[in-house]
Amino acid sequence: MNPVKFNAEPNSFAGRVILITGATSGIGRSLALGLAQLGATVLLLGRDVAALEALFDKIKDSHHPEPGIVPFDLSQDDPERLSTLKQVITERYGVLDGLIHNAAILGDRVPFEHYNMTTWAQVFRTNFESPVALTQALLPLLQQSSGGALIFTSSSVGYSPKAYWGAYAASKYALEGVASLLSEELENTSDIRVSVVNPGATRTKMRQAAYPSEDPASVKPPEDLLALFTYLLSATSGAPRGHRFQSNGNHQPLVRRTND
Numbered sequence: 001m002n003p004v005k006f007n008a009e010p011n012s013f014a015g016r017v018i019l020i021t022g023a024t025s026g027i028g029r030s031l032a033l034g035l036a037q038l039g040a041t042v043l044l045l046g047r048d049v050a051a052l053e054a055l056f057d058k059i060k061d062s063h064h065p066e067p068g069i070v071p072f073d074l075s076q077d078d079p080e081r082l083s084t085l086k087q088v089i090t091e092r093y094g095v096l097d098g099l100i101h102n103a104a105i106l107g108d109r110v111p112f113e114h115y116n117m118t119t120w121a122q123v124f125r126t127n128f129e130s131p132v133a134l135t136q137a138l139l140p141l142l143q144q145s146s147g148g149a150l151i152f153t154s155s156s157v158g159y160s161p162k163a164y165w166g167a168y169a170a171s172k173y174a175l176e177g178v179a180s181l182l183s184e185e186l187e188n189t190s191d192i193r194v195s196v197v198n199p200g201a202t203r204t205k206m207r208q209a210a211y212p213s214e215d216p217a218s219v220k221p222p223e224d225l226l227a228l229f230t231y232l233l234s235a236t237s238g239a240p241r242g243h244r245f246q247s248n249g250n251h252q253p254l255v256r257r258t259n260d
């Protein structure tokens, strides 16, 4: 089965609770709308409350399951807020069937020697440390699901870091490292499926910021990624565990074993 051809049945995500970080724009927003349309209860995490509320209204007005709003700034180190979030999801839903780490910032693309270290720390907090802390906090709720899915959205530079991509590339590389070790740790102790996705060139504000002279119409819209993500989130699609997926559906195991 080609993951990008996966065709989720209408309402096949009914009763599934899925948290999406960075749900206010781009890929995250598109996934939230697509998953809600398939019946999922989506928990929308973002830092722009007005945008979260507008998305809440759009989903509700379309008569999809009522979403949850999670105002959360991932650039802040806020263990207390994290513990409140865990408590609220536990009390309200009792389970998490999917956690999509999607939010990220680009930071600067300059020679390493000129990289501003305050920006470096902010990119690492947003793209790496907060997702790791969120994963640790919410793992017990994913364990409550039959077939929970944990998805880390990465980038081509998260696998093969490139000159001048600085903290963005390094943070994605680190995130893929955590995804790899977690997939190995959970393999025998849990049925949580850990995946990494490189969405590839996608028409969003991040892409526009990274490639300002590119014609946005020349790259795919975020809606094209729904099939791959639903394949990875579905408990019955037969998606392999612990793989890194490209937007064309190609994939390979995350854990690269050596004898060292």
Ligand SMILES: NC(=O)c1ccc[n+]([C@@H]2O[C@H](COP(=O)([O-])OP(=O)(O)OC[C@H]3O[C@@H](n4cnc5c(N)ncnc54)[C@H](OP(=O)(O)O)[C@@H]3O)[C@@H](O)[C@H]2O)c1
Pocket (backbone or CB within 6 Å): 021, 022, 023, 024, 025, 026, 027, 028, 045, 046, 047, 048, 072, 073, 074, 075, 076, 101, 102, 103, 104, 105, 126, 153, 154, 155, 156, 198, 199, 200, 201, 202, 203, 204, 205, 206, 207
């Ligand atoms: N688009 C591409 O071509 C491409 C290619 C490879 C990988 N990716 C990856 O795909 C994912 C989605 O990117 P995108 O292109 O959809 O970008 P985007 O349109 O810029 O969306 C990023 C989302 O993350 C949120 N976010 C940023 N900082 C945050 C913070 N401190 N706290 C909470 N939320 C925050 C943004 O919220 P605000 O609206 O408040 O900023 C926005 O909702 C990212 O992980 C990116 O690295 C994208």
